[in-house]
């Protein structure tokens with residue numbers, strides 16, 4: 092497995108020339124006052140450059156407790172693993188992937204911004220330690236540092252812990268056999284020593300995308316202790332030394348680092364057992380040290396350390412291009428971490444102002460900051476292929492589930508947030524729009540980067556997969572029967588909802604065109620710098636227009652295909668001539684996964700005549716959003732076309748979906764005589780035209796019906812938030828009870844937001860009594876939800892996927908940050924209308 096000598100020589104040569112080239116560029120950069128100007132004075136290019144640098148590195152392997160990678164398809168992947176060494180069993184709890192079932196008191200970012208860095212705290216009950224991980228980036232975004240600190244739990248002061256850091260370099264080239272010098276390398280700099288290493292261990296590497304770099308790991312301060320119990324049973328097993336192991340793995344396999352490590356460890360133990368009859372006397376802190384049995388040298392490197400009691404150590408990654416005072420070193424890392432944490436704190440305070448009664452204690456601020464940090468800490472970058480079934484055509488009448496057979500498509504890349512790092516560590520279309528809401532004012536540039544990444548996935552047919560299971564690592568977390576996506580299935584277009592919110596913000600606050608900074612006197616003289624990042628696109632109408640122009644064709648395809656594929660029957664069932672009416676495809680008797688509210692009751696028996704009120708509302712959101720976007724681009728005929736759709740949708744929501752008898756909006760189907768009939772299950776579905784603001788402002792009677800449904804404890808009101816299905820419904824709390832009673836934060840946010848919206852637009856037309864009702868519901872609902880989520884966060888250490896409507900108890904996936912982070916937006920809203 093050793094590289095042939097010739098290849099080594101080539102690599103060395105290549106590295107030299109690379110080094111020289113970097114050096115030249117570096118000198119020019121250092122000479123120029125403004126580096127962005129040197130590259131290009133074009134504003135768009137300046138922005139793209141700043142943005143790419145600032146978002147290059149991050150803990151974008153969010154499925155791991157801590158895993159770093161750059162936003163580059165195949166490149167350098169790093170990760171942290173650890174396990175307890177007090178006994179022989181704990182190796183079974185070697186931590187790597189963040190798993191729902193792991194016994195962690197808490198595990199989340201408590202302070203984090205992707206452009207700066209931050210802190211994650213992991214309190215590992217079974218390993219008896221609390222781990223604090225600080226991650227910090229250099230100003231140029233090209234280098235970083237990590238500090239890992241472990242604090243033993245009380246009563247476990249002498250706990251023995253092993254930490255393993257790994258870094259693996261994957262290559263741009265698909266075929267590993269072709270790997271030559273230009274694919275780069277990653278190698279150990281220390282003089283190889285099978286006995287282990289005292290002090291620092293250093294790797295150096297080069298790749299086309301990253302250039303030259305070094306990764307160095309220290310042994311931490313003198314206060315660290317290594318286990319010193321008894322004699323060293325084999326010279327290779329000294330726990331006071333760092334141990335290094337390297338091997339070659341093909342592309343798309345570095346993510347298996349944990350399995351690879353375990354396999355190598357097993358091999359070492361097998362060898363020791365053969366060599367030493369008394370092996371069972373080896374203490375665990377020696378037995379579980381990885382040994383360099385083969386003298387391999389490859390692209391994946393493990394560095395293992397063993398400590399006793401409290402300990403800390405640092406890892407620094409230095410890119411050759413980073414200037415010396417910007418570099419993160421073992422000497423300055425503490426200062427840089429402090430600066431980063433202060434920076435995140437400042438930004439949080441600047442962007443969020445918690446409102447009464449949540450500004451009275453530090454607890455709420457810490458909670459709010461953790462919501463935001465946990466959300467941002469879920470930002471992931473993935474690259475690879477995914478499985479799509481374009482063959483199976485659903486039979487309209489069957490309402491059965493299909494076994495899909497996929498073919499690989501791609502590769503695709505995606506920059507996304509995730510619903511829950513331990514449970515759903517990948518992109519979900521329905522969730523993503525909600526994920527972006529708390530970030531709109533915090534960092535709209537980031538939001539637009541993420542949206543663009545999603546919109547890029549829209550295929551030529553205008554379809555985008557509901558769940559993004561990209562690459563082998565993502566697939567490994569999903570049962571086989573759920574890995575394949577079908578173009579027949581759509582999902583709520585929440586990204587359009589978020590885009591509408593964004594454009595409304597611009598309209599409301601900036602009046603597209605009047606800009607304070609940076610000034611836009613002469614387009615080409617304009618210079619932007621890193622401090623503007625976060626609000627650059629929204630503050631520069633031309634940039635925003637260019638951005639919108641770029642995504643518009645895809646959005647239009649998406650819109651058209653969405654409407655075409657989900658079109659419902661109108662004339663066929665005597666429903667007039669307005670054809671804005673839709674039916675979710677792919678529903679089964681019990682589930683409508685496409686709608687996102689999977690098991691919510693729908694008309695039975697299922698019938699092709701069905702029309703879904705939530706779907707029509709979503710199409711309305713799309714029409715309105717497309718209208719705003721077309722208007723930004725001054726595409727007059729598109730504006731009027733989308734405007735017409737929106738108008739027709741509003742009309743049909745009233746005409747087809749309003750039930751006078753039930754006084755709510757309902758799905759429409761037909762009875763045995765093929766006559767139109769509403770099937771009403773009061774709950775989130777009934778509120779959709781209200782939640783999407785598609786009820787005309789002057790329809791006070793409808794608004795009153797909505798608030799009455801929300802406020803009634805026998806229907807939707809609970810002390811912990813608005814329940815998904817009415818207490819009076821026959822299916823309440825039945826079956827898997829996923830969307831049949833629990834409280835969901837995303838919908839509760841829309842409810843509060845809509846109450847605020849309609850109070851604003853319509854209160855002058857409301858009776859005193861109705862106004863009072865709006866105000867009371869708003870005030871109490873906001874406080875009820877926040878208090879319950881905070882309560883459960885305090886008692887369990889996490890924010891959750893759902894909350895029980897009867898008890899407020901947490902349910903479902905943990906660390907669901909995720910759309911449950913919308914609580915942060917609620918904390919920012921005024922206490923009263």
Ligand SMILES: *[C@@H]1O[C@H](CO)[C@@H](O)[C@H](O)[C@H]1NC(C)=O
Pocket residue numbers: 133134135136614633634637
């Ligand atoms: C917008 O795009 C046009 C055409 O691609 C380009 O010439 C212009 O410089 C861009 N505007 C800005 C502000 O970068």
Ligand SMILES: *[C@@H]1O[C@H](CO)[C@@H](O)[C@H](O)[C@H]1NC(C)=O
Pocket residue numbers: 136139140143
């Ligand atoms: C920024 O990254 C994107 C892809 O992620 C790339 O298309 C673009 O060219 C980059 N911009 C610059 C200035 O390098």
Ligand SMILES: *[C@@H]1O[C@H](CO)[C@@H](O)[C@H](O)[C@H]1NC(C)=O
Pocket residue numbers: 446447450451
């Ligand atoms: C909380 O905010 C309100 C305004 O929303 C303000 O009047 C009050 O002084 C604040 N309280 C604290 C403790 O900062």
